[in-house]
Amino acid sequence: MFSSKKLVRSVALSACLIVTFALSYVQFDTISGDAGLFKRLEYLMYDTRFNLSLALKPKFENPHNIIIVDIDETSLLKEGRWPWSRDKVALMIDQLANAGALVVTFDVLFSEKQINPTDRLIEVLNKNDQPNIADQLTQFRSQTDYDLALSEAMSQIDVVLSILFGEDEAFEVGQLPMSLIINEQIDVSRLMLRNAHGFTSNLPVLMDSAIGAGFFVPSVDTDGIIRSVPLIQKYNDKVYPSLALATGMAYYVIEDISINSARLNQFTDIVQSIGFVDQTIKTGAIGDVLVPFAGPQKTYPYISASKVLTGEGLEQFENSIVFVGTSAVGLSDLRSTPVGTQYPGVEVHANLLDGLLSDHFPYTPDLSGKLMALIMVIIGLVFSIWLHRFGAMNILGLTVAMILLHFGSNFYFWHYYALNLPMAVPLILLMSLGVVNFIEGYVKEGQSKKKISNMFGQYVPQAHIEKMLSSQGEYGFDGENKVLTVLFLDIRSFTTISEQLSATQLKNLLNDFFTPITEIIFNNQGTIDKYVGDMVMAFWGAPIDDDRHALNAVHGAMAMQEMVIQLKPEFDAKGYPDVQIGIGLNTGPMNVGDMGSSFRRAYTVLGDSVNLGSRLESLTKFYGAQIIIGPDTYEQTKDTYACRLIDKIQVKGKDEPIVCYEPVCLLQNCTAELQTELDDYHHAYQLYCTKQWGEAEIELTKLEKNGTRAFLYRLYLERIVELKEQDLEDAWDGTYRHTSK
Template sequence: MPTPLRNRLAPLAIGLLLLALVLGATRSDWPPLRDAVQTAEHFIYDQRLVWSQRTGIEQHDDAEIVIIDIDERSLGAVGRWPWPRATMADLLEQLWAAGTIVVAFDIVFAEPERNPAERVARGVDDPALRERLGELAPRFDGDRHLAEQLARGDAVLGFFLHRDETATHTGTLPEPARGAEELGTGTPVIHRFQAYTGNRPALQEAATGAGAFSVIPDADGVVRRAPLLLGHGDAVYPGLALETARVYQLLDDFRVETVALGAHTAVDAIELGAARLPTDARGQALIPYRGPRGSFPYISAVDLLRGETDPDALEGAIALIGTSAMGLYDLRPTPTDAAFPGVEIHANLLAGILADDLPRKPAWVDGANLVTTLTAGLVAAGLLPFLGPLATLAVTAGLLALLVGGNLWAWAQWDLALGAAGPLAAVLLIGAGNLTWGFLFEHRRRHQLRQRFGEYVPPELVERMAEAPTAYTQTGETREITVLFADIRGFTTLSERLDAVALRELLNRFFTPMTRVIFEHGGTIDKYVGDLIMAFWGAPMDDPEHRRHAVAAALAMQREAERLREELAREGLPAIEIGIGLNSGPAAVGDMGSAYRRAYTALGDAVNLASRVEGQTKAYGVGLLVTEHTRAGLETVYGFREIDRIQVKGRSQPVTLYEPVEATQSPAET
């Protein structure tokens, strides 16, 4: 298999593997994976909700809902909770007088209130006085006063359902919900509770309705949904918001749409008048939070009791009585606030019910998430391996933007709460995987390139080559190059005069400056053979001016040789003379050799001719000779003295030899 294709198939396989892992994670029932996916989905849901609030996409044209807040100031003025029932009756009387249409309580009146007249009568010995106190007792009956006020208008009491099996039953539950009879039989999947805290019977009978204010937070403790239907025993009860909406709309009941879910009965939706309220299988609705804490108008309970409230603020409104006081423990974490009053949670849900704009998460959403994850993952896995790093980054960002934009559009257009963790994770992981593979692959290729060319090519050129490693190859190719051969004249005689150690040191002193000069002029070292250096210009990096650079290097090598001669003479060592030959032409360059040892080299007639030209320097008594092929185009850069025309073995045409004698202008040497 060709290497480029193999290099593409590896990240493709990695991408498909990552996609399979994401799909497995989103469908897994293993608690750690399931919790991780849920955490991601919850985070995305919360951010989407906050985004829609900040951008003003959530528009609310609903009934006026006002919160009567038993706040810290009210507790300080009236007294600690629970307040006397007479005080609550006064509060309710003020609401009716202001024209409030419906009053709902996010509190429960479970315990009987002691009658002060009866308490005093039990301690009196005088029968006549005891009888008189008994006659006065109804006037001090707080439950009776509150019941009378409840009966004056449409009041909805709240009650609490417990999951704790050890909790006791307190108070009285209202009549079960009409229209939910189907959920009272079989094995419904709505939340079932083991105990309750209800209201006093007299109060329950006086109220128009009652709804449970129990909420069930998600696994992370955040309240994102609330049950519209709750079960206790075989009975089904409405949530506080649903019951308040029913009473406000003067409806006798609501209807529950159910579907079979295996052996269970699941809720599909709730019909309330003309509205069809979407729920999950357990009868829970997503809460359409309109903003942070305080998004609904608040009226302090003490201001209402003192008559210091503008009546217009309550006329025609729905009033929810609850508390924001920290000491009464009804503050919950929500997507918009870490400490959100429970009464405002019900206000948000009630507003969504009345406006018929509850967020929807139909049963088919899970299937849609699976298809979206699969599609996005396949696109990323199939496309990214064939792109470069910048294109991979751009396409990954584009896919993420498309997924996020589509998700937000579905939310803004249809209140659809689509999942996003799976598709986003698939694209992110596959994109990161491709970028990581590309980085490692490019790093490996650059490392290999430095290893292969580092001995032949100047370090700065190796770094330039490493910036685009795919542009350079060691496979055989034909290039137009200039070849240089240089050796020490009389090396055989010299080697006989020196021992091995001295000869090695002499060669090192010769090769080091010569190699430096070649590298400084952008040349590639081919090999050292004895006292001979072979180098060339024009490969592996393209060099349009390889002739000029090679001649400049040869002249600099002559200057270095002169400097070295002077050094050796001062040290009493034999002087050295060098001969350099240059030729230009096409040659085969590449990685050549055997399975045991290979080298990057140049082969061809142009190389052979350069070697022969170097051999002629001694015969003509010059240090540097170039052919007409190297001289071509450099006439205005260097001065050339024609030496001779020679016939070279294997060539039909004679070759003209020249000696570069001087620079007619300052040539660039790199």
Template sequence: MKQRWIRTVLGLLLTLIMLIPVIQGDRPELLERFEYDLYDIRLKQFLADDKDPRIVIVDVDEKSLATEGRWPWNRTKLALMLDQLFDQYGVAIVGFDMVFSEADQSVDLGELKQYLALSGSQNIDDALAALDSDQHFTQAVQDRPVVLGYLFDRSPKKLQIGHPGSAVISHDPTLDRLPIPEANGVISSLNRLQNVAVWNGFFDNPMVDSDGVYRRVPVLQRYQDEYYPSLALAMLLALFAEESVAPIVETDATGERNALVAVDAAGMHIPVDQHGAVLVPYRGPQGSFPYISATDVIRGTADPSQLEGAIVLVGTSAAGLLDLRVTPMSNRYSGVEVHANILSGMLDERIQHQPDYTLGVELVQLLVSGILLSLIIPRTSVLISTLITFAWVGAIVAANLYAWSEMLWVIPLGYTLIMISVLYLFQQTTGYFFEARNKAQLANQFGQYIPPEVVEELSQQDQSVQLTGENREMTVFFSDVRGFTHLSEQLNPQQLTRLMNIYLSGMTKIIHEQKGTVDKYIGDAVMAFWGAPLKDENHARHALQSALKMIEVLPQLNQELAREDLPMVSVGMGINSGPMNVGNMGSNFRMAYTVMGDSVNLASRLEGLTKYYGVPLLVSGELASQVPEYLYRKLDRVQVKGRTEPVDILEPICLLEKAEKFLLDGVELFSEARDHYQSQQWQKAKECFAEYLKHYPSDEMSKIYIDRITEFEREAPGEGWCGVYSHTSK
């Protein structure tokens, strides 16, 4: 019991220690990586099965570079592409996952020659002015739902190239106190482009996870005390002709802590974390959206059915253009498709998120796991505790997956699984050491008295073994070699030692087979008991079975003794069941695990009375009542020395189910004789005992009764005689 509580307390202490990094928000990097891996596994298990046709990626791919020339292209091509998208294909909106921060100095020679031929002018400056590609691109953007991309700068240089356009949230003191990413500078498109573009969005990601993987992307960044949208959020606003968003901030119960939990954009609820970031709702591997080569759009050969009414994102997937990202889906994932996934999730309101009370949920999850395992594992076997642990892990994982799929909650799982594993291993390890220590102690304390398998069973008990003394219902056994003094006088020391070794080994083996405890050897005598240190509900049955087995094997032991020219032995045994004290008893100099009490003394008296009654085994009426499946011959009701209460003395014969008819008839005849004796019908009793002797001529008990009857016939017993015989000697 004490060891269980020690293991429980240690488990709870370990749980509290492991809670500290979670509370402080300072988890080891290795555990963070494990959490990332579990997030990626769950993400891949719940991917969409189809493409999202609403969003089309116009891709500057290898085919486009081969056809249109190296990147960057002359912006007249981009203007032509925009004209094609809106005028020929009828797209809904176009967003650029790229920045046009520098003026285009390139000239399309073919276009230049065509201009000079048509105009007849030879003035190069006039021609260049007329062929200004940036102006063409600006005109293509103007008055159309086009979203231009830009990126924020967080370097100490505080680069200021252009401006980010219009903010979607103006200065907000509440948001200013939140850990939303803040930029020092901006790199945006040319002013002439910015001045005609209504919507702009950043495409940089300052929140790449520590392993370099794109799992979350901010939809807001702070710049000069105002808040600007990401490319995906800006496209959502452009799609619904909105220019601002509303932050949703919740306050905790104390009223002191605010948390940004979502933004409302065009009537859509977009859950974000305290950094204003969303978990990218990847639909699947790269290619989860329709891809159309940019050159096909420019040349008018694209499939109109794919583009009509579509949301278009223009980006690059060619390897040399450096817009490939590491994502949970792939190590080479097109950056433009990351924005497409976010926009798709916003439109569907299908964005996994961590509620602001996620930390509380995880702490409860960890605490309950720690308490549960700390209480259960020390109290159950390795198999049961392992099954319970697996069942608990299964329940946590199932609840986690349900929250993920049905409520879009991302509840951390990795740290809980690590803690359960550590706690399980810790508990099993400490249990192993405690068990090894217990076994060593038990082997040291009981190894000489009880068999190893009982020591093993004791070590597996839920509660520790009581050694300091207690009162129990038990059975005690005494046996003694008849005429041992005479035998010992005939043998030399070596022969006597050999005789006792053969005899005591055989008897002890039988006691151990029946889960008995050898209390001591007293010369030729054996004292044993059942019911301690291991509790045994069948202590009386096991003791009786041991004694009968000893009687059965004694002839074999005598044969072994005869082969070694040693004298044969006979024994007398007594068994009694009842309450007795058991525990370590003795002095400061020597202790022994033994039993004491009136029930013990009675068993010793029964063993001594076997000489008088001429039988090898006597048991008390108390024992016989606990093992009713045996056939007994009730020999006498006596008052032994040192005891005032009379007891019934019985001779066990065999199992009732195996008793032959002549045995049953004999017991019935003897019982009838005793009944006549008890009722003082001396003549009938004598006749019955005489009849019994005809069948069992060597029966000493019948002769004793006939002698008693002869005495009573000469001198009748006094009034109040109830058939109890008093023994005045041990």
């Protein structure tokens, strides 16, 4: 057993070692570029923070009228497989030009000539010894030269084409556009840009008609997700723009940009910012920027290419910037991004262009690495010198508070100032040091049989205590995952009750109430978790295993309701106000164990199933029910208890709906009249779920007049009145979403 001083020294040493390891690893990770654990965690936190920030922002308004013409599945079905004939693409451009589009950018390549059908026909005629007819067809060649037709269409509007840069030096297809004009003092050969060795571009006849072109393959992080994209790239010591930058330059009718660089070493310069129009865009060392995603897929308007070809809805293209790309799965332009895993690449360019036009890009400060090191040193000092003095639960609370403080401040600078500051490594460090210090507080707490007895005597029946003490090795209290049943009981209108009584009377009322409640829990093999004011929390199935934990919990809940009735005469005699309770029960996987300090310990359950039990208790008043049980509790007790389906609900913070029930009575005590009422109600509920409003109202009205749960039936009648006025989706299944806890 460690002495306190030795334990403190061990914890302090462990904290120092953890901080040293974290600093060393991060430094190595920065220098080597290795995609290690920390970097992957940083990516994960970046994505989480990005999506949380988007959820808090107002709806995107598309201020620059950027529209995506989508070569989607519908277009392929109507117009045929891609690539389409160039005359069809020319028609699309004509339609957009006539509709008033300002710039049209193609996120596709036109690198190969289209075979002229007249040439093919002449070839066939010559092979069949019909040269006269072939000579006559020659005059029609220009009319079926669809590459030329596309070039002529492009000359009527500003069109930006795409370039695909690659690593193969022998691979040079098509014609490159003019390189960017940049400030003369920049030595391009020294710039640390992505350097291409080959390219695939478009036909010269098309490039001559286009106003510009840009590369269209963005960079991908080591986990396969696009978060940043270079705005410029090198080829043969010349600088070329990205597709978004080329589109922005076409929109502003400019040919040059400026580059602000800094000396890295005697051979290399890094990019610090790019001057675009009157903006200074801060970039990474290779001229890359974080993509300012405005939202998930289809945040920008998507118009099917087939509609453009038929002239449908062209009025929305007036004064627009159009990107032509594809969301069709078969055309392989779907990317993984922080805001979606099936995100069309064309919309990445749209987001980048919006960032250029709005002068809004997230930015990683140059001092972010040093800032992260400083944060980690401060965290290490706090945990090593100060935090270990507290007990385990206080350490846990302070650790959580520090985590929330770090996350909150980091998120604040991201959300309001678009600053990308390090998040994952300090969080991991906080959790690691919190665990080390928590273990210290935990180890310092006593483990003797007497302490076990003192701790659990107020929570579990004496029979449980005796069994635990006699088989101590079988029971671990460090925490384990088990399927248990949890119960939450709350006295309704407790604030009103407390206002009517003195402090002494209120204490006596609670004592008189909780004593028989505790006895019922113990008699039904339950474990008291805690009393909090007017609330009781208990669970079944731990620390002693109980295969009937759900049934015993429902037995206990029903007995509690009977006890409230039995206590009424006694409470009336003492002048106490009327007491009513609501009970929520839920069965599911939970983490159970005891935690605490030398001053106080608690044997408790944690997890989503526990939270749901608490939510169910809070819903008893909403549905006018005395007891509400979760779906798993119902499945384990339906052969013993007659139950009334309450609702299919989606509680706040959960995506999946659940069906909750109200136990009515033991099946053996269920009268024919009550069973008929239950059957009629369940039938009415099915009518409600299938949107058969009229029939459901008739059934529920009858039940409201003659049934035992008029409050519930009236609730559904009121809900139907509201739902009738709503445009419910076809997949609506009756789920009611509760927006408060």
